[in-house]
Amino acid sequence: MVVAEIKPFKEIKDTLKHYKKVLIVGCGACVTVCLSGGRKQVELLASALKTSRKVEGDEIMVGEMLIPRQCEPKFVDMIKGEAGKYEVILSMGCGAGVQEIAERIENIPVLPALNTTFIGMADEKGQYLEVCAACGDCILSKTGGICPVARCAKSLINGPCGGSRGGMCEVSKDNPCVWQLIYDRLVKLNMLHLLKGISQPKTRSVHPRRMVREDLTSKK
Amino acid sequence: MSISAMPPCQAACPIHTDVRGYVGAIARGDIEEAIRIIRQVNPFPSVCGRICTRACESACRRGQVDEPIAIASLKRFAADRTKGLKQVLRTGPYYTEKVAIVGGGPSGLTAAHDLTLLGYKVTVFEAHHELGGMMTRGVPEYRLPKSVVKEDIDLILSMGVEAKTGMALGRDITIDELLKDYQAVFLALGSERSVFPKCKGVELPGVITAVEFLKQVSHGQRPYLGKSIVVVGGGHTAIDAARTCIRLGSPDVTLIYRRTVNEMSAGKVEVEEAESEGVKFRYLTAPIEFLGRGKVEKVRCVEMRFVADGSRRRRLVPMENSEFEIKADAVILAIGYNPKTDDIKEIELISGKKGTIVVKDEMGTTNIKGVFAGGDVVSGPMSVIDAIASGKKAADAIHRYLRNLPPREIEEPTVLRPLDEKIVNLIVKTVRQKMPTLPIKERIKSFDEVNLGYSPEQAVTCAQRCLNCGSGASVSEDCVACFNCVMVCPYGVAAPGEEKAHIDISQCQACGICAAECPASAIDVKLETKEASRKKLKDVIKSAKEEAPEDFTIEFYCQYEESEGHPKEKKRAKYSVGKPCMARVDVYQLIHPFEEGSKGVEINKCEHHHECRFKGCDEWIRKHIESAQKILGEIGIDADRLKLITEKKK
Numbered sequence: 063m064v065v066a067e068i069k070p071f072k073e074i075k076d077t078l079k080h081y082k083k084v085l086i087v088g089c090g091a092c093v094t095v096c097l098s099g100g101r102k103q104v105e106l107l108a109s110a111l112k113t114s115r116k117v118e119g120d121e122i123m124v125g126e127m128l129i130p131r132q133c134e135p136k137f138v139d140m141i142k143g144e145a146g147k148y149e150v151i152l153s154m155g156c157g158a159g160v161q162e163i164a165e166r167i168e169n170i171p172v173l174p175a176l177n178t179t180f181i182g183m184a185d186e187k188g189q190y191l192e193v194c195a196a197c198g199d200c201i202l203s204k205t206g207g208i209c210p211v212a213r214c215a216k217s218l219i220n221g222p223c224g225g226s227r228g229g230m231c232e233v234s235k236d237n238p239c240v241w242q243l244i245y246d247r248l249v250k251l252n253m254l255h256l257l258k259g260i261s262q263p264k265t266r267s268v269h270p271r272r273m274v275r276e277d278l279t280s281k282k
Numbered sequence: 283m284s285i286s287a288m289p290p291c292q293a294a295c296p297i298h299t300d301v302r303g304y305v306g307a308i309a310r311g312d313i314e315e316a317i318r319i320i321r322q323v324n325p326f327p328s329v330c331g332r333i334c335t336r337a338c339e340s341a342c343r344r345g346q347v348d349e350p351i352a353i354a355s356l357k358r359f360a361a362d363r364t365k366g367l368k369q370v371l372r373t374g375p376y377y378t379e380k381v382a383i384v385g386g387g388p389s390g391l392t393a394a395h396d397l398t399l400l401g402y403k404v405t406v407f408e409a410h411h412e413l414g415g416m417m418t419r420g421v422p423e424y425r426l427p428k429s430v431v432k433e434d435i436d437l438i439l440s441m442g443v444e445a446k447t448g449m450a451l452g453r454d455i456t457i458d459e460l461l462k463d464y465q466a467v468f469l470a471l472g473s474e475r476s477v478f479p480k481c482k483g484v485e486l487p488g489v490i491t492a493v494e495f496l497k498q499v500s501h502g503q504r505p506y507l508g509k510s511i512v513v514v515g516g517g518h519t520a521i522d523a524a525r526t527c528i529r530l531g532s533p534d535v536t537l538i539y540r541r542t543v544n545e546m547s548a549g550k551v552e553v554e555e556a557e558s559e560g561v562k563f564r565y566l567t568a569p570i571e572f573l574g575r576g577k578v579e580k581v582r583c584v585e586m587r588f589v590a591d592g593s594r595r596r597r598l599v600p601m602e603n604s605e606f607e608i609k610a611d612a613v614i615l616a617i618g619y620n621p622k623t624d625d626i627k628e629i630e631l632i633s634g635k636k637g638t639i640v641v642k643d644e645m646g647t648t649n650i651k652g653v654f655a656g657g658d659v660v661s662g663p664m665s666v667i668d669a670i671a672s673g674k675k676a677a678d679a680i681h682r683y684l685r686n687l688p689p690r691e692i693e694e695p696t697v698l699r700p701l702d703e704k705i706v707n708l709i710v711k712t713v714r715q716k717m718p719t720l721p722i723k724e725r726i727k728s729f730d731e732v733n734l735g736y737s738p739e740q741a742v743t744c745a746q747r748c749l750n751c752g753s754g755a756s757v758s759e760d761c762v763a764c765f766n767c768v769m770v771c772p773y774g775v776a777a778p779g780e781e782k783a784h785i786d787i788s789q790c791q792a793c794g795i796c797a798a799e800c801p802a803s804a805i806d807v808k809l810e811t812k813e814a815s816r817k818k819l820k821d822v823i824k825s826a827k828e829e830a831p832e833d834f835t836i837e838f839y840c841q842y843e844e845s846e847g848h849p850k851e852k853k854r855a856k857y858s859v860g861k862p863c864m865a866r867v868d869v870y871q872l873i874h875p876f877e878e879g880s881k882g883v884e885i886n887k888c889e890h891h892h893e894c895r896f897k898g899c900d901e902w903i904r905k906h907i908e909s910a911q912k913i914l915g916e917i918g919i920d921a922d923r924l925k926l927i928t929e930k931k932k
Contacts, residue, residue, distance in 0.1 A: 071916035090802065095764035100801035106870050106913070113877040114917040186769065 063092035064156040065190045066176040075114055077173050085148040088128040089155035096190050098176050099154030101128050132159025138166040145170055198267045204256050206247035213240035219261040284696055289751040293697040294341035296671035297323045301338050301353055308356055309745035310841060316360040325395040325438055326388060326670060328430045329417055331358025335665040343751050346701050349714040351748050359741040373441050377401050379684045382464035384451045387415020388666045389657025390470035392673030394443045400681045404443050409450035415472050419497045422522050423729040466652050466680045473658035477618035483572030492523040492616035499526055508611020510534040512581045514569055515616030516546040523614045524561045528726050535561050536608060540568040540586050559726050572613055580607045621659040638662060645679035654680055698752050699788040708773055708897050712747045715740040746842050753808035754790025755797060757783050760804035767796035772898035793896035794866030809862055819859055819871055823878045826857040836875040839886040840864050842895045865899035872910035872924060882923040
């Protein structure tokens with residue numbers, strides 16, 4: 063899932079300072095799961111904004127909405143009517159959500175309430191970990207299902223740097239050395255021979271990337 | 283398991299009383315709501331609160347943890363404490379059809395009550411001069427004061443039920459006559475004819491029946507039967523007779539019963555009470571002959587023993603050479619009752635072997651059109667709640683008969699499963715409140731009621747022990763399967779399902795932590811729904827703003843707090859929001875009052891109990907406060923305006 067974190071409240075407040083009518087739009091997908099932009103967070107942020115304005119002796123009209131997936135144009139279209147009543151939309155979706163809204167609702171500015179951080183997974187202990195860099199050239203088949211591009215501080219794809227101590231990374235000592243993890247897992251799988259292969263340097267993707275659905279786009 | 287599954291207490295009750303509902307109301311201090319819930323189905327709360335056989339308590343899942351909730355005693359509390367309450371029962375307009383009820387006991391009067399509410403004019407014909415049946419004639423006053431029965435009956439009569447006493451079926455009226463004036467007849471004649479043991483000497487003077495004896499006493503007579511009394515039987519009536527003898531001054535009262543205390547239909551508590559008053563019990567003992575010259579003097583008994591006979595039931599046989607004699611100035615027989623239906627033999631009602639009326643179905647339809655029967659006269663002697671249940675069924679059946687409605691479809695309720703062992707181990711143990719009683723010295727000299735009833739503090743403490751079975755969490759379609767609930771559930775009940783989280787309603791303890799933590803707001807807890815919770819807060823804030831604009835503080839307090847001091851509302855500041863445990867107060871509820879202009883928010887965490895009722899709630903309360911304080915800081919509000927109050931306020 064896409065992991066995102068809510069921005070510092072002050073930043074959100076500052077971006078909204080010239081507005082008096084804001085519609086907060088949550089997203090029912092990834093950011094609900096990572097507790098950043100679901101229904102509950104929308105309700106809480108709305109209350110915090112109203113309170114904060116009150117403290118400043120001012121007021122603000124805050125609308126609350128949630129759409130199942132902000133990166134889906136058809137869902138975004140459904141809120142067009144309601145959005146028309148506001149001066150600004152505060153999206154609690156990931157970067158894709160913010161942009162989808164901006165794309166579909168042209169006459170109202172859209173601001174992000176979240177910082178989209180990474181593609182990650184939950185670890186059951188309340189942490190979300192970055193595990194995929196969306197490099198576009200997956201090598202997980204060679205690394206025991208553990209990605210060195212996303213999880214090595216140096217994104218090394220052909221073995222460790224040599225700075226690992228006690229299985230931990232020299233750059234960030236709280237993180238395990240991902241090459242140690244890859245090694246341990248391949249030992250368990252009895253597939254250490256995979257490490258003898260060399261991964262070729264990755265071609266850096268040219269942004270923006272796109273994936274084309276040929277069934278819908280091909281000419282008749 | 284469906285979220286509408288019935289708690290075991292309610293399922294076990296013959297009339298499916300919403301036990302959880304009224305116990306919960308008492309726990310909140312709302313006695314009027316409690317009696318309202320009880321009266322929805324039961325016109326005899328004062329009676330059932332005292333002498334019910336309490337199938338609910340045997341089924342209570344609190345019993346898996348420690349001891350069941352004292353459900354009957356709480357019902358009594360609700361009834362006793364709302365005596366002055368004006369209870370308006372809807373009556374009229376009436377249908378043109380009238381209903382005659384024969385028998386003014388619990389079954390007949392319940393039918394009268396329900397039929398009146400359904401819109402029928404009802405007349406009750408009672409053979410005796412007093413209504414109440416066995417409630418007034420069979421149960422001694424120290425267990426069920428007549429005045430108490432009268433309260434329940436008076437309320438029924440106040441609804442417009444007409445009672446004609448001294449009118450016996452077969453003697454003063456006939457079914458044919460009744461059918462001329464009434465469009466339906468309900469026969470609830472009861473079952474008051476004693477069964478006699480097949481022993482020699484049963485005809486000797488001094489051998490009497492418990493029913494006759496108790497009836498005399500209930501009429502105010504105080505017969506002294508002698509020094510040594512032997513009571514034969516193991517039911518409530520036997521024990522009632524024995525304890526009555528003690529009160530009438532007999533110093534040597536022995537109750538003999540052919541089985542053991544475990545098989546007695548009277549509960550162990552009653553046996554203990556009788557023992558403490560001086561009644562001696564001889565189990566596995568049966569009379570074989572009553573001896574005496576001109577009057578009974580001795581009972582010859584034999585000891586019994588159980589032998590396995592291959593089937594699951596053990597057979598009871600006399601032990602060889604075990605005969606012995608007990609001195610007896612009088613013998614009271616209480617071994618069973620049959621209906622007394624001799625006077626209506628000529629009527630073409632199909633009757634059973636022991637004088638019972640045979641009915642065609644559960645609704646009490648007889649072979650005569652328009653005539654229904656129920657209560658003990660159909661079933662043989664049962665408990666008062668069974669009689670009430672049969673009265674209710676009859677009322678419904680008569681209504682359907684008169685209105686040409688299809689018979690009610692009887693559906694067996696789905697019942698919550700027992701608690702899993704792992705959940706049982708996580709529930710904080712508590713102690714059942716002991717019923718205050720009259721000192722033994724005073725008891726044995728009078729017919730004053732032995733059980734004095736719970737004090738308000740005791741009742742609330744007792745009610746708060748209820749596990750609110752089945753009022754836990756349910757997951758809506760909004761679930762995004764983040765499984766946050768699975769991580770936070772302190773009982774390990776929330777589990778990942780195929781498409782969304784799954785919370786087993788039969789095991790959920792309704793702590794509300796998952797609901798407070800669900801990012802999709804997809805979890806709701808029946809005990810206090812999100813809607814109810816938000817409304818409560820909104821209402822409190824509204825009144826605060828009206829009464830003290832710019833100068834109010836909102837306080838959340840735990841409803842399980844200070845269970846020994848009730849009602850809380852009077853002790854509290856004005857703007858308080860009670861919560862069934864504070865862990866369900868989410869961050870939004872802590873921030874929102876500030877939005878509405880509150881000067882501060884206080885979390886009054888319960889300090890009374892040694893341990894919080896719900897596992898792990900302490901930690902979640904702290905976390906919610908910390909998160910809220912962080913937000914307040916960012917908003918520019920002094921975080922100290924949100925306070926956790928933990929010290930005792932005494």
